[in-house]
Amino acid sequence: MKKFLILMITFTSFINYSCSDDDKSDIEQTSIKTEQKLVDSEIYTFSYKDKVYSSPILSSKNIENNNDVQDIVLEDKRINEILQDLLNNPNSAMYINDLGKIYFFDSYKELINSVYPKSNLESPRLNSKIAANDNKLVIYDDEYYRGSNSLFTFSESGLDLMDLGPYGFHDRISSFTIDTNLNNVFAITFFRDQNYGGRSLTFNVGENLKVATLKNYRLSKKAGSWNKQATSLRVFKR
Helix, strand or coil, X not given: CHHHHHHHHHHHHHHHHHHHHHHHHHHHHHHHHHHCHHHHCCXXXXXXXXXXXXXXXXXXXXXXXXXXXXXXXXXXHHHHHHHHHHHHCCCCEEEECCCCCEEEECCHHHHHHHHCCCCCCCCCCCCCCCCCCCEEEEEEEEHXXXXXXXXXXXXXXXXXXXXXXXXXXXXXXXXXXXECCCCCCEEEEEEEEHXXXXXXXXXXXXXXXXXXXXXXXXEECCCEECCCCCCEEEEEEC
């Protein structure tokens, strides 16, 4: 009888231990899938030229020589062609609104004129770290706010970094955070090229914004995502 009880206790402990590990694994996998929603979701939706396009994802495969990024093929052939044309446009501008919805524009100028017609992009901005300013941008060279990082503070006029090379972040940004003392005042744009050129990715900033991985956002069909692709950036007053 004692041997039977000992065996039962041991077996029960083993089950509890295994379930704990499985539960932890499920939580980690769920978290990862949530962060990678633009790759793993069954429906891909975006807006272009005042029209909303939505299609089930037919298939996804790893970009050549980059196992971390997937190339998406949409089930609807017409919508897939529109998406691929946008991704092949060397000046395409992607805008992410407050709800996380995706909007494409043919150029950054078109995006600014459509979304931020009253922005202060023509005004000079400060590029250095100023202790008196409460608005802070932190960029990281790894996902989930890990790895090497650089902190920038800026005033209400915003921030211009026309070349991330001198800061050691040329093609290195994987995640970022912004904390401000002003709600719904700023926006941030990442550019593929120096001097605010090439493709761009723009986010609205509330009082704060945290993007744990830029892998969620498509840059081009060849390059895949925006992970470690930005060469310049600007924070501006909307």
